[in-house]
Amino acid sequence: MDSRQLLAQLFPHGHEVTIADDFISGTATLDGQGISVIGTSSHTPIGVEIALAQARAVLATVRDYPQRPILLLVDTQGQRLRHRDEMLGINSYMAHLGKCLELARQSDHKIIALVYDQALSGGFVTSGMMADACYALPGATIRVMGLPAMARITKVAEEKLTALALHNPVFAPGPKNYERMGGVQAIWNGDLAQCLRDALLQADPRDQRSELGQQRGGRRKSQQVIDAVMLQAAQTAQVE
Amino acid sequence: MSSYLEATARQRVAALISDFTEFLPPAKEWTSPHLPQLNAPVSFDDGVIIGRGTIDGKQVYVAAQEGGFMGGAVGEVHGAKLVGLMRAAVIHKPQALVLLAESGGVRLHEANAGLIAVSEVMRALLAVRAAGIPVIVVIGGSNGCFGGMGIVSRCANVIIMSEEARLAMSGPEVIETANGVEEFDSRDRALVWRTTGGKHRYLLGDCKMLVADDDAAFKAAIVQGMQDSIQSEVALSLAALEAEQEMLTARLQDFGNKTDPMDIWAAMGVEHPEDIAMLDTQVFLQLTASIRQTERQHG
Numbered sequence: 001m002d003s004r005q006l007l008a009q010l011f012p013h014g015h016e017v018t019i020a021d022d023f024i025s026g027t028a029t030l031d032g033q034g035i036s037v038i039g040t041s042s043h044t045p046i047g048v049e050i051a052l053a054q055a056r057a058v059l060a061t062v063r064d065y066p067q068r069p070i071l072l073l074v075d076t077q078g079q080r081l082r083h084r085d086e087m088l089g090i091n092s093y094m095a096h097l098g099k100c101l102e103l104a105r106q107s108d109h110k111i112i113a114l115v116y117d118q119a120l121s122g123g124f125v126t127s128g129m130m131a132d133a134c135y136a137l138p139g140a141t142i143r144v145m146g147l148p149a150m151a152r153i154t155k156v157a158e159e160k161l162t163a164l165a166l167h168n169p170v171f172a173p174g175p176k177n178y179e180r181m182g183g184v185q186a187i188w189n190g191d192l193a194q195c196l197r198d199a200l201l202q203a204d205p206r207d208q209r210s211e212l213g214q215q216r217g218g219r220r221k222s223q224q225v226i227d228a229v230m231l232q233a234a235q236t237a238q239v240e
Numbered sequence: 241m242s243s244y245l246e247a248t249a250r251q252r253v254a255a256l257i258s259d260f261t262e263f264l265p266p267a268k269e270w271t272s273p274h275l276p277q278l279n280a281p282v283s284f285d286d287g288v289i290i291g292r293g294t295i296d297g298k299q300v301y302v303a304a305q306e307g308g309f310m311g312g313a314v315g316e317v318h319g320a321k322l323v324g325l326m327r328a329a330v331i332h333k334p335q336a337l338v339l340l341a342e343s344g345g346v347r348l349h350e351a352n353a354g355l356i357a358v359s360e361v362m363r364a365l366l367a368v369r370a371a372g373i374p375v376i377v378v379i380g381g382s383n384g385c386f387g388g389m390g391i392v393s394r395c396a397n398v399i400i401m402s403e404e405a406r407l408a409m410s411g412p413e414v415i416e417t418a419n420g421v422e423e424f425d426s427r428d429r430a431l432v433w434r435t436t437g438g439k440h441r442y443l444l445g446d447c448k449m450l451v452a453d454d455d456a457a458f459k460a461a462i463v464q465g466m467q468d469s470i471q472s473e474v475a476l477s478l479a480a481l482e483a484e485q486e487m488l489t490a491r492l493q494d495f496g497n498k499t500d501p502m503d504i505w506a507a508m509g510v511e512h513p514e515d516i517a518m519l520d521t522q523v524f525l526q527l528t529a530s531i532r533q534t535e536r537q538h539g
Contacts, residue, residue, distance in 0.1 A: 048488075048492060048496075049492065052485070052488055052489060052492065055481075055485060056485060059478070059481060059482060059485055062478055063478060063482075079409055079410060081410050081414060081415045081418040081419055081423075082415065082419065082423065082424075083415060083423055083424040083435065084496075084499070085409070086408050086409060086410065086412075086415070086424070086435055086436065087435050087440075087495075087498070087500075087501055087504070088444075088491060088492065088495060088496065089394075089408075089441070089444055089446050089491075090408075090409045090410075091390035091391050091393070091394055091407065091408060091409040092394045092444075092446050092488065093488055094391050094394075094409065095391045095392075095393075095394030095395050096394075096481070096484055096485070096488055098362055098366075098391065098395065099366065099395060099476055099481060099484075100481055100485075102362075102363065102366045102476060103476045103477070103478065103481055106370060106475075106476065107478075121346065121355060122387065122388070122391075122409060122410070124355075125355060125358055125359050125362070125388055125391065126359075126362070126391060129355075129356070129359035130359065130362070130363070143351070143352070144346055144348065144351035144352060144354070144355050145348065145351060150348055150351060153348050154278055154280070154348060154349050156278045156279070156280075160278075164277055164278075168274065168277065169352060170274050170316070170350050170351070170352050170353045171274075171351070171352070172352070173352070177352060178352060178356075181352055181353060181356055182356065183352070183355070183356040183359075207360060207363045207364070209356060209360060210320065210323070210360060213356070219316060219353055219356070220273070221273050221316050221317055221320065222316050222317075222319070222320040222323075222353070222357065222360075223320070224320075225264070225270065225316075225317050225320035225321055225324060226320050226323050226324040226327065227324070228264055228270075228324070229263050229264055229290065229320075229321060229324025229325055229327075229328060230324050230327055230328045230331070232263040232264065233263055233292070233324075233325070233328035233331070233332060234328070234331070234332075236261050236263075236292065237332050
């Protein structure tokens, strides 16, 4: 979906959100509540500049608008694949964005993310995946990489991967598979303003994605492992 | 001298940590459920060792990634072991969490689960810091620290590297495949090292301590990192992140128009940037001590 159409549907009573050089930022109002809107458009790759711009907007919200909710709008083809970005330490810029979002959460800001078009690997992990809950539109693309590239790297035939992807969401891209694994809270349909309203009411600062993945059957082992580690840590602590 | 670079994860734990107790020791139960479907081999620890022990007499929680198994990449079980360790640390409050990182990032064989796991690790790591426990990342393995783990590492309080270590986001091969050999020649080892290696990361301020490739040197640096943390703020704060925002903005302004890391070193005031590669770690540290400015601020 086009980012301007999306904003109009999310905020039918108007907003002051601008899009400049694929960077989305500004303020919108929902039921009289101000919301900081931060994100990217046009599948833009996340390079050092746009990571820093998003971080600046998050910090400004934490500094100037205590507890104001944050809505992250995600559309990216992933991290920018350039020598210059690596030389400047793009991982530091991305980590900084992730830390700013965590600071916002620790400072009682609710953080909702919406993948409205594309979300690919490195561009997504320090934005949408750092939210309290990440949602997606039905037509969104979410993946680490496509099956052809995965076939090349893992040296497993693409036909086999495609067949496996039917039953195991771990191999298959798409919002429904991320929902089954707990990485996406839910897929939004219909009245997007109402979806956002509900999401803000349900926002929970605890990371419950591994529990969700277990409940929904798309990622069963993760929570088992976490529980087993925590049990053993508690047992060895008692031995002392 | 005992090389950290060539050691396995278990050898590193044995060399650095005393009284080590492993959580989830190797067992068939804790292998990847996904790899067998691709006819790929599994490992009974899924490429990461976790547990508790002591260093310099102080209680620490430790994780060590094994580069020898799928390059240390993060799959569902591997990631969940890290998350479990970090959540346990919040409860039992060791004096530090030490992560011996060696990883190519998300394990592509379990792509989606690996990606979610990396973001769970990020959040769990920052929860450890929020509990007042410093997180120390050590990078010195031959596989480097890339992708999602390159991001996770920069969420820690302290990063310790050797000059042979590499820290970055996308590997040179990935960039070359996407944008051509003229963008980044992955076979130009000197360029790869200048761009991702320990000395460059140290000069930029992305790693706090640079040590020789020696177990004892790494151990001393971890002890130093733990001591330094006592006097500094461990949790995230608005002030520290605003300082980091300023530092990263200045870096972009000062060096954003450079094309080679040597140009950055020259702009910083290194007189003979072409000599940097050959300098022994101690000589390098002495030579650059005065020019490594306020860049070291970590968020």
